[in-house]
Amino acid sequence: MYGFSIALQPENLFFCLVGSVLGTLVGVLPGIGPPGAIAILLPVTFKISTTGSIIMLAGIYYGAMYGGSTTSILVNIPGETASVVTCLDGYQMALQGRAGPALGISAFGSFIAGTLGVVGLMLFAVPLSKMALKFGPHEYFSLIILGLTFVTYLSHGSMLKAIMMCFLGLMLSNIGLDPITSTPRITFNVPELFDGIGIAPVAMGLFGIGEVLVNLEQTVTTELVKTKVKNLFPSKLDWVESKWALVRGTLVGFVLGILPGGGHVVASFLSYGLEKRVSKHPEKFGKGAIEGVASPESANNSAASSSFIPLMTLGIPPNVTLSILFGAFLIHGITPGPFLIRDYPDVFWGVLSSMYVGNVMLLVLNLPLIPMWVQVLKIPGKYLYPLILLFCLIGAYSMNNSVFDVFVMIIFGVLGYLFRKFEFEGAPLVLAFVLGPLLDMNLRQALLMSKGSFIDFFIRPISAVTLSVSILLLVSATFPFVKKRLQQYRESVDED
Amino acid sequence: MKRKVKLSMLFVATVSFILGQLVLFEGFARCEYPEKPVTVLVSFDAGSTSDLIARMLAVGAEKALGTRLIYENRGGGAGTVAMALLANAKPDGYMVCATPTDTIAYVPLMLKVPFKPLKSFTPIIGMAAAANTALIVNKDAPWKTFQEFIEYAKKNPGKIRYSSAGVGTGMHVAMEVIAKKDGIKWTHIPYKSASGARMAMMGGHVEACSAGAEFVPSARQGLVRVLATHGEKRSPQFPDAPTLKELGYDFTKETIHSMFGPGNLPPEILNKLEMAFTKGTETPEFKALIEKIDCTPAYLSSKDLDRYLKELWGRAEKVFKEAEIIKEPATQPY
Numbered sequence: 001m002y003g004f005s006i007a008l009q010p011e012n013l014f015f016c017l018v019g020s021v022l023g024t025l026v027g028v029l030p031g032i033g034p035p036g037a038i039a040i041l042l043p044v045t046f047k048i049s050t051t052g053s054i055i056m057l058a059g060i061y062y063g064a065m066y067g068g069s070t071t072s073i074l075v076n077i078p079g080e081t082a083s084v085v086t087c088l089d090g091y092q093m094a095l096q097g098r099a100g101p102a103l104g105i106s107a108f109g110s111f112i113a114g115t116l117g118v119v120g121l122m123l124f125a126v127p128l129s130k131m132a133l134k135f136g137p138h139e140y141f142s143l144i145i146l147g148l149t150f151v152t153y154l155s156h157g158s159m160l161k162a163i164m165m166c167f168l169g170l171m172l173s174n175i176g177l178d179p180i181t182s183t184p185r186i187t188f189n190v191p192e193l194f195d196g197i198g199i200a201p202v203a204m205g206l207f208g209i210g211e212v213l214v215n216l217e218q219t220v221t222t223e224l225v226k227t228k229v230k231n232l233f234p235s236k237l238d239w240v241e242s243k244w245a246l247v248r249g250t251l252v253g254f255v256l257g258i259l260p261g262g263g264h265v266v267a268s269f270l271s272y273g274l275e276k277r278v279s280k281h282p283e284k285f286g287k288g289a290i291e292g293v294a295s296p297e298s299a300n301n302s303a304a305s306s307s308f309i310p311l312m313t314l315g316i317p318p319n320v321t322l323s324i325l326f327g328a329f330l331i332h333g334i335t336p337g338p339f340l341i342r343d344y345p346d347v348f349w350g351v352l353s354s355m356y357v358g359n360v361m362l363l364v365l366n367l368p369l370i371p372m373w374v375q376v377l378k379i380p381g382k383y384l385y386p387l388i389l390l391f392c393l394i395g396a397y398s399m400n401n402s403v404f405d406v407f408v409m410i411i412f413g414v415l416g417y418l419f420r421k422f423e424f425e426g427a428p429l430v431l432a433f434v435l436g437p438l439l440d441m442n443l444r445q446a447l448l449m450s451k452g453s454f455i456d457f458f459i460r461p462i463s464a465v466t467l468s469v470s471i472l473l474l475v476s477a478t479f480p481f482v483k484k485r486l487q488q489y490r491e492s493v494d495e496d
Numbered sequence: 497m498k499r500k501v502k503l504s505m506l507f508v509a510t511v512s513f514i515l516g517q518l519v520l521f522e523g524f525a526r527c528e529y530p531e532k533p534v535t536v537l538v539s540f541d542a543g544s545t546s547d548l549i550a551r552m553l554a555v556g557a558e559k560a561l562g563t564r565l566i567y568e569n570r571g572g573g574a575g576t577v578a579m580a581l582l583a584n585a586k587p588d589g590y591m592v593c594a595t596p597t598d599t600i601a602y603v604p605l606m607l608k609v610p611f612k613p614l615k616s617f618t619p620i621i622g623m624a625a626a627a628n629t630a631l632i633v634n635k636d637a638p639w640k641t642f643q644e645f646i647e648y649a650k651k652n653p654g655k656i657r658y659s660s661a662g663v664g665t666g667m668h669v670a671m672e673v674i675a676k677k678d679g680i681k682w683t684h685i686p687y688k689s690a691s692g693a694r695m696a697m698m699g700g701h702v703e704a705c706s707a708g709a710e711f712v713p714s715a716r717q718g719l720v721r722v723l724a725t726h727g728e729k730r731s732p733q734f735p736d737a738p739t740l741k742e743l744g745y746d747f748t749k750e751t752i753h754s755m756f757g758p759g760n761l762p763p764e765i766l767n768k769l770e771m772a773f774t775k776g777t778e779t780p781e782f783k784a785l786i787e788k789i790d791c792t793p794a795y796l797s798s799k800d801l802d803r804y805l806k807e808l809w810g811r812a813e814k815v816f817k818e819a820e821i822i823k824e825p826a827t828q829p830y
Contacts, residue, residue: 136701177580180663180686182573182609191584194610330569335541339695441688448685449657449701
């Protein structure tokens with residue numbers, strides 16, 4: 001209740017609204033994902049209170065989960081990755097003139113799952129944070145390794161490329177003064193580099209500028225559905241068909257959201273697969289089954305809530321968006337972690353309660369606004385992209401009033417463009433970049449404690465389990481490759 | 497069509513509103529300092545003594561200065577990471593750094609740092625003395641007194657691991673002095689702040705902690721036990737804990753939490769900052785905090801602080817050499 005008294009202050013209510021609206025906008029517009037949007041808005045939060053700014057940035061994150069489904073359903077363009085699955089059945093429903101129920105169930109599903117997710121977060125965050133004190137350097141190190149392994153394992157393209165990006169991120173994070181001995185590392189005697197490079201210019205470059213450059217090449221042809229969006233609300237039958245899908249989606253989402261490495265995306269895929277398996281009529285999936293919309297949408301929203309658990313209790317951001325949010329916390333002088341609840345109860349409970357309030361706002365906003373969002377899509381790229389570019393440039397400069405940061409951002413913009421072109425993902429880089437300093441410090445502390453022996457990593461139970469999971473994941477990823485090679489080898493033997 | 501235009505306008509309006517905020521808050525150019533918010537680097541992580549003191553200063557200082565103070569925690573290298581940044585900052589008065597004097601007079605003796613401790617900075621003000629840092633252990637640890645702890649450490653070389661706020665801090669030096677005199681081998685685990693070091697001990701990851709003044713509330717709650725304090729006199733909060741000096745070690749930790757600007761700060765800017773931060777130390781809120789964390793008010797003007805640091809460097813160099821912690825200073829002061 002204490003939290004609500006903070007979340008309901010007019011100022012915070014306003015930021016919650018701004019965040020939710022911007023989030024929905026970001027979700028609807030293809031191209032700018034939530035990480036880009038949060039990175040771009042980071043400099044603005046300097047001028048407002050800590051609680052207010054975190055509330056706003058968090059609003060963008062879960063707001064995007066709502067908005068993302070809208071375009072998936074209406075025009076078959078996922079607003080962001082977690083809504084890719086929604087396209088499968090959602091667009092089919094829209095073609096059949098049932099866009100209303102599809103949008104309706106996804107909005108309600110998101111609301112129900114989002115709200116339940118926040119309740120779960122409130123219930124489990126405190127016990128989890130107590131457990132977090134047991135986490136020493138060994139455990140943290142292993143956990144970070146697991147996070148990085150997950151993000152590479154779950155990458156969409158080549159895992160090798162993802163690992164390369166991961167290492168690049170780690171290397172970039174080492175630029176600056178050594179955290180223990182203050183020795184300059186990879187700075188080439190450039191004083192600006194003593195401080196390392198900032199997360200904001202890197203993220204804005206990779207996700208903002210990179211996106212703009214890629215989009216400059218494409219002439220986006222959007223095929224709008226001609227069918228009129230009729231009744232907005234799902235019928236009784238729709239509800240009956242999708243209620244268990246909602247519940248299962250919420251549960252799957254909540255559990256997977258806690259895991260590091262893009263949990264909400266996996267959650268939406270997994271819950272869709274689960275629904276198809278338990279369904280009495282699996283043949284309907286892909287042809288406009290309402291469960292196919294309800295379950296992934298509820299999954300990605302409850303995952304969005306539960307992914308705050310590792311961030312707020314362990315200080316480990318489970319995905320890219322939250323790693324930028326982690327940066328926002330640090331900029332405001334707060335280190336998220338086991339002591340966040342005790343040291344900054346106003347921030348912690350305020351943000352959590354605001355997520356509850358935000359979910360209500362989103363539901364109220366989204367239902368009547370759905371027809372309007374489709375119109376926003378029509379903003380021509382020639383207006384939209386220069387604006388984003390301008391916004392990034394001003395943002396990067398105003399963080400530290402430093403032209404150096406602007407150059408860093410431009411370099412990463414070009415890099416982001418090249419990465420996109422050659423199908424390297426930015427996510428592992430940013431996650432590794434944010435976790436790098438933690439990894440560095442914890443590894444060194446752990447090795448000092450165990451006098452240089454690596455065995456402790458495999459003796460301490462929590463650390464041993466997490467490391468084993470990472471190793472298993474890495475090994476299992478090489479199986480298809482080995483299999484292919486074996487087959488090739490056998491074939492060549494047969495030919496002889 | 498009309499609707500489309502309207503919506504595009506709406507989007508443009510939203511964006512320009514946010515941009516407008518950015519520009520407005522930066523403030524329109526006035527010709528007198530300060531024209532915009534002043535960044536205060538804090539040389540240890542959030543929650544450390546430096547951090548608590550620096551943040552409480554804002555209450556009075558912001559009003560006196562007429563602008564906001566923006567705090568940035570840059571922990572690492574026992575405070576020298578933040579100071580290296582300050583050494584390279586423009587002396588325009590928009591960046592200052594809050595750090596304990598350890599960062600100037602202790603750490604550079606032991607580590608080669610990328611600045612000249614007595615030349616690269618303009619001392620602005622000394623705020624509070626934190627001499628009563630202490631050697632602490634968990635409440636359920638087997639050692640009830642300092643002697644028991646030392647006995648155990650002597651008999652079990654390499655078994656004791658202790659955490660501190662970083663290499664070269666007064667807390668680390670105190671442990672080194674003990675180790676050299678008694679021939680003890682123990683392992684130092686440096687953290688980026690005293691609070692991080694204390695948490696590691698409370699989580700059971702190290703046996704002891706050479707703790708910063710921020711440990712006081714946890715000791716009063718009975719969570720940790722104080723074995724010895726590092727100050728000149730016994731701490732009034734823990735009268736039962738002996739000082740290192742009483743125990744026969746030739747080391748008295750002197751730490752004054754201070755505020756620094758980059759070298760060659762123009763006198764008119766220095767005066768304004770000194771005045772504003774002085775006002776900051778005079779508020780009841782600031783005084784209450786100082787008392788709560790077992791620090792004592794130690795107001796030093798810019799000139800006094802400068803002289804104090806030069807003397808402290810000399811004293812520290814002598815003690816460090818006599819205790820055989822160093823042979824020669826790792827960094828030259830000028």
